Protein backbone atom coordinates (compact mmCIF):
# COMPACT_ATOMS: atom_id res chain seq x y z
CA UNK A 370 0.00 0.00 0.00
CA UNK A 371 1.51 3.36 -0.97
CA UNK A 372 -0.73 5.51 1.23
CA UNK A 373 -3.04 4.44 4.05
CA UNK A 374 -5.27 6.99 5.77
CA UNK A 375 -7.51 6.23 8.75
CA UNK A 376 -10.14 8.45 10.30
CA UNK A 377 -8.49 11.73 9.31
CA UNK A 378 -9.98 14.91 10.78
CA UNK A 379 -8.93 18.49 10.03
CA UNK A 380 -10.66 21.76 10.83
CA UNK A 381 -9.68 25.39 10.41
CA UNK A 382 -11.33 27.23 13.30
CA UNK A 383 -14.96 26.14 13.17
CA UNK A 384 -14.68 24.97 9.58
CA UNK A 385 -14.55 21.16 9.68
CA UNK A 386 -12.94 20.27 6.36
CA UNK A 387 -12.01 16.59 6.74
CA UNK A 388 -14.41 14.57 8.88
CA UNK A 389 -13.09 11.03 9.08
CA UNK A 390 -11.36 10.29 5.77
CA UNK A 391 -10.43 6.63 5.23
CA UNK A 392 -8.42 5.87 2.14
CA UNK A 393 -6.06 3.28 0.67
CA UNK A 394 -3.87 4.10 -2.30
CA UNK A 395 -2.21 1.25 -4.20
CA UNK A 396 1.12 1.41 -5.95
CA UNK A 397 1.41 2.00 -9.69
CA UNK A 398 -1.94 3.64 -10.33
CA UNK A 399 -3.17 7.13 -11.15
CA UNK A 400 -5.74 8.54 -8.72
CA UNK A 401 -7.78 11.69 -9.32
CA UNK A 402 -8.96 13.53 -6.21
CA UNK A 403 -12.14 15.37 -7.15
CA UNK A 404 -14.76 17.34 -5.27
CA UNK A 405 -16.42 20.75 -5.25
CA UNK A 406 -14.43 23.92 -4.54
CA UNK A 407 -13.49 24.02 -0.90
CA UNK A 408 -14.21 20.31 -0.33
CA UNK A 409 -10.72 19.73 1.07
CA UNK A 410 -8.71 18.28 -1.83
CA UNK A 411 -5.66 20.47 -1.19
CA UNK A 412 -6.05 19.98 2.58
CA UNK A 413 -5.95 16.20 2.05
CA UNK A 414 -2.87 16.45 -0.16
CA UNK A 415 -1.12 18.76 2.31
CA UNK A 416 -1.93 16.36 5.15
CA UNK A 417 -0.21 13.57 3.20
CA UNK A 418 2.77 15.88 2.68
CA UNK A 419 2.91 16.84 6.35
CA UNK A 420 2.24 20.51 5.51
CA UNK A 421 -1.10 20.45 7.34
CA UNK A 422 -1.27 18.81 10.77
CA UNK A 423 -4.58 16.96 11.33
CA UNK A 424 -6.28 16.90 14.76
CA UNK A 425 -7.01 13.20 14.56
CA UNK A 426 -6.27 10.17 12.44
CA UNK A 427 -3.32 8.30 10.99
CA UNK A 428 -1.45 8.52 7.71
CA UNK A 429 1.14 6.04 6.48
CA UNK A 430 3.20 6.73 3.39
CA UNK A 431 5.20 3.89 1.81
CA UNK A 432 4.45 1.69 4.81
CA UNK A 433 5.63 4.06 7.58
CA UNK A 434 3.53 6.37 9.77
CA UNK A 435 4.45 9.96 8.89
CA UNK A 436 4.24 11.40 12.41
CA UNK A 437 7.52 12.85 13.65
CA UNK A 438 9.48 11.54 10.70
CA UNK A 439 10.05 13.98 7.85
CA UNK A 440 12.41 11.83 5.81
CA UNK A 441 9.54 10.33 3.82
CA UNK A 442 9.06 13.71 2.08
CA UNK A 443 12.12 12.94 -0.04
CA UNK A 444 10.14 10.10 -1.61
CA UNK A 445 7.42 12.44 -2.88
CA UNK A 446 7.57 14.76 -5.88
CA UNK A 447 5.00 17.51 -5.35
CA UNK A 448 3.63 20.08 -7.78
CA UNK A 449 1.83 22.75 -5.72
CA UNK A 450 -1.26 24.54 -7.01
CA UNK A 451 0.38 27.92 -6.48
CA UNK A 452 4.15 27.89 -6.36
CA UNK A 453 5.56 30.90 -4.52
CA UNK A 454 9.09 31.17 -5.76
CA UNK A 455 11.26 34.28 -5.32
CA UNK A 456 10.42 36.57 -8.30
CA UNK A 457 13.89 38.00 -8.79
CA UNK A 458 15.83 34.84 -9.45
CA UNK A 459 16.39 33.30 -12.85
CA UNK A 460 14.86 29.99 -13.95
CA UNK A 461 18.25 28.26 -14.01
CA UNK A 462 19.03 29.57 -10.51
CA UNK A 463 15.72 28.22 -9.23
CA UNK A 464 16.43 24.79 -10.74
CA UNK A 465 19.89 24.84 -9.12
CA UNK A 466 18.40 25.89 -5.78
CA UNK A 467 15.80 23.10 -5.74
CA UNK A 468 18.46 20.56 -6.72
CA UNK A 469 20.70 21.70 -3.85
CA UNK A 470 17.80 21.58 -1.39
CA UNK A 471 16.72 18.09 -2.41
CA UNK A 472 20.23 16.73 -2.76
CA UNK A 473 18.91 13.83 -4.87
CA UNK A 474 19.85 12.78 -8.42
CA UNK A 475 17.95 14.80 -11.02
CA UNK A 476 17.32 14.70 -14.78
CA UNK A 477 16.27 18.17 -15.84
CA UNK A 478 17.90 18.56 -19.28
CA UNK A 479 15.47 16.31 -21.17
CA UNK A 480 12.47 17.95 -19.46
CA UNK A 481 13.71 21.46 -20.29
CA UNK A 482 13.88 20.53 -23.97
CA UNK A 483 10.59 18.56 -23.87
CA UNK A 484 8.74 21.70 -22.71
CA UNK A 485 10.87 24.01 -24.86
CA UNK A 486 11.96 26.33 -22.06
CA UNK A 487 15.69 26.55 -22.90
CA UNK A 488 15.29 30.18 -23.96
CA UNK A 489 13.79 31.09 -20.57
CA UNK A 490 16.60 29.72 -18.39
CA UNK A 491 18.25 33.16 -18.09
CA UNK A 492 14.97 35.00 -17.50
CA UNK A 493 13.72 36.09 -14.09
CA UNK A 494 10.66 34.24 -12.80
CA UNK A 495 8.67 37.49 -12.50
CA UNK A 496 8.94 38.05 -16.27
CA UNK A 497 7.47 34.66 -17.28
CA UNK A 498 3.89 34.06 -18.46
CA UNK A 499 1.61 31.87 -16.32
CA UNK A 500 1.93 28.88 -18.64
CA UNK A 501 5.73 29.14 -18.80
CA UNK A 502 5.89 29.31 -15.00
CA UNK A 503 3.80 26.16 -14.87
CA UNK A 504 6.19 24.44 -17.31
CA UNK A 505 9.07 25.37 -14.98
CA UNK A 506 7.12 23.95 -12.03
CA UNK A 507 6.52 20.72 -13.94
CA UNK A 508 10.25 20.41 -14.69
CA UNK A 509 11.01 20.97 -10.98
CA UNK A 510 8.53 18.23 -10.05
CA UNK A 511 9.47 15.56 -12.58
CA UNK A 512 13.26 16.01 -12.53
CA UNK A 513 13.55 13.77 -9.46
CA UNK A 514 12.78 10.09 -9.38
CA UNK A 515 10.45 9.52 -6.41
CA UNK A 516 8.00 6.61 -6.11
CA UNK A 517 5.08 8.93 -5.29
CA UNK A 518 4.05 11.96 -7.36
CA UNK A 519 1.40 14.45 -6.20
CA UNK A 520 0.11 17.00 -8.71
CA UNK A 521 -2.25 19.80 -7.59
CA UNK A 522 -3.96 21.24 -10.71
CA UNK A 523 -1.06 20.36 -13.06
CA UNK A 524 -2.74 21.56 -16.28
CA UNK A 525 -3.18 25.20 -15.20
CA UNK A 526 -2.19 27.56 -18.00
CA UNK A 527 -0.72 24.91 -20.31
CA UNK A 528 -1.10 25.16 -24.08
CA UNK A 529 -2.22 22.00 -25.99
CA UNK A 530 1.33 20.97 -26.88
CA UNK A 531 2.51 21.22 -23.27
CA UNK A 532 -0.62 19.39 -22.12
CA UNK A 533 0.20 16.47 -24.43
CA UNK A 534 3.78 16.45 -23.05
CA UNK A 535 2.46 16.42 -19.48
CA UNK A 536 0.10 13.52 -20.17
CA UNK A 537 2.97 11.53 -21.76
CA UNK A 538 5.18 12.25 -18.76
CA UNK A 539 2.55 11.07 -16.30
CA UNK A 540 1.93 7.86 -18.27
CA UNK A 541 5.70 7.21 -18.42
CA UNK A 542 6.02 7.55 -14.68
CA UNK A 543 3.08 5.21 -14.15
CA UNK A 544 4.72 2.65 -16.45
CA UNK A 545 7.74 2.75 -14.11
CA UNK A 546 5.45 1.61 -11.28
CA UNK A 547 5.03 4.99 -9.64
CA UNK A 548 1.90 6.10 -7.82
CA UNK A 549 0.35 9.37 -8.94
CA UNK A 550 -2.24 11.54 -7.19
CA UNK A 551 -3.80 14.36 -9.20
CA UNK A 552 -6.35 17.06 -8.48
CA UNK A 553 -7.91 18.73 -11.49
CA UNK A 554 -11.06 20.56 -12.46
CA UNK A 555 -10.58 19.55 -16.11
CA UNK A 556 -12.82 16.50 -16.46
CA UNK A 557 -11.51 15.51 -19.89
CA UNK A 558 -7.98 15.33 -18.46
CA UNK A 559 -9.17 13.28 -15.48
CA UNK A 560 -11.16 10.87 -17.63
CA UNK A 561 -8.16 10.30 -19.87
CA UNK A 562 -5.60 9.87 -17.08
CA UNK A 563 -7.20 8.43 -13.96
CA UNK A 564 -7.37 4.74 -13.09
CA UNK A 565 -9.44 5.62 -10.09
CA UNK A 566 -11.63 8.52 -8.97
CA UNK A 567 -11.73 9.70 -5.35
CA UNK A 568 -14.62 12.10 -4.79
CA UNK A 569 -14.49 14.20 -1.64
CA UNK A 570 -17.73 15.57 -0.29
CA UNK A 571 -18.69 16.92 3.10
CA UNK A 572 -15.38 15.90 4.61
CA UNK A 573 -15.46 12.27 3.50
CA UNK A 574 -14.58 10.09 0.53
CA UNK A 575 -18.05 9.96 -1.01
CA UNK A 576 -17.06 7.79 -4.00
CA UNK A 577 -14.02 5.65 -4.82
CA UNK A 578 -13.87 3.64 -8.02
CA UNK A 579 -13.09 3.60 -11.73
CA UNK A 580 -14.63 5.92 -14.32
CA UNK A 581 -16.56 2.89 -15.66
CA UNK A 582 -18.08 2.10 -12.26
CA UNK A 583 -18.95 5.76 -11.76
CA UNK A 584 -20.86 5.86 -15.07
CA UNK A 585 -22.62 2.61 -14.26
CA UNK A 586 -23.66 3.73 -10.77
CA UNK A 587 -24.93 7.10 -11.91
CA UNK A 588 -26.50 5.79 -15.15
CA UNK A 589 -24.80 8.56 -17.10
CA UNK A 590 -23.10 8.24 -20.48
CA UNK A 591 -20.47 10.92 -20.10
CA UNK A 592 -18.01 11.51 -17.31
CA UNK A 593 -18.82 15.16 -16.63
CA UNK A 594 -22.50 14.38 -16.11
CA UNK A 595 -21.62 11.32 -14.02
CA UNK A 596 -19.59 13.54 -11.66
CA UNK A 597 -22.41 16.07 -11.50
CA UNK A 598 -24.92 13.28 -10.82
CA UNK A 599 -22.82 11.84 -7.98
CA UNK A 600 -24.11 14.27 -5.41
CA UNK A 601 -27.75 13.68 -6.29
CA UNK A 602 -27.71 9.87 -5.97
CA UNK A 603 -26.69 7.43 -3.24
CA UNK A 604 -23.23 6.33 -4.27
CA UNK A 605 -21.23 6.08 -1.10
CA UNK A 606 -17.78 4.47 -1.30
Ligand SMILES: Nc1ncnc2c1ncn2[C@@H]1O[C@H](COP(=O)(O)OP(=O)(O)OP(=O)(O)O)[C@@H](O)[C@H]1O
Nearest residue numbers: 381382384386404405406407408409410411412413
Ligand atom coordinates in the same frame (compact mmCIF):
# COMPACT_ATOMS: atom_id res chain seq x y z
N1 LIG B 1 -4.74 27.58 6.05
C1 LIG B 1 -6.06 27.68 6.10
N2 LIG B 1 -6.68 28.46 7.02
C2 LIG B 1 -8.02 28.54 7.09
N3 LIG B 1 -8.87 27.88 6.27
C3 LIG B 1 -8.31 27.09 5.33
C4 LIG B 1 -6.90 26.96 5.19
N4 LIG B 1 -6.66 26.10 4.17
C5 LIG B 1 -7.87 25.73 3.69
N5 LIG B 1 -8.85 26.32 4.37
C6 LIG B 1 -10.31 26.13 4.15
O1 LIG B 1 -10.55 24.74 4.06
C7 LIG B 1 -11.53 24.44 3.07
C8 LIG B 1 -10.95 23.44 2.08
O2 LIG B 1 -9.95 24.09 1.31
P1 LIG B 1 -9.10 23.32 0.22
O3 LIG B 1 -8.15 24.29 -0.38
O4 LIG B 1 -8.54 22.06 0.81
O5 LIG B 1 -10.23 22.92 -0.84
P2 LIG B 1 -10.12 22.36 -2.32
O6 LIG B 1 -11.07 21.20 -2.41
O7 LIG B 1 -8.71 22.09 -2.67
O8 LIG B 1 -10.71 23.59 -3.15
P3 LIG B 1 -10.51 24.11 -4.68
O9 LIG B 1 -11.27 23.16 -5.56
O10 LIG B 1 -11.18 25.44 -4.66
O11 LIG B 1 -9.04 24.16 -4.97
C9 LIG B 1 -11.95 25.79 2.48
O12 LIG B 1 -13.12 26.19 3.13
C10 LIG B 1 -10.78 26.70 2.83
O13 LIG B 1 -11.22 28.01 2.97
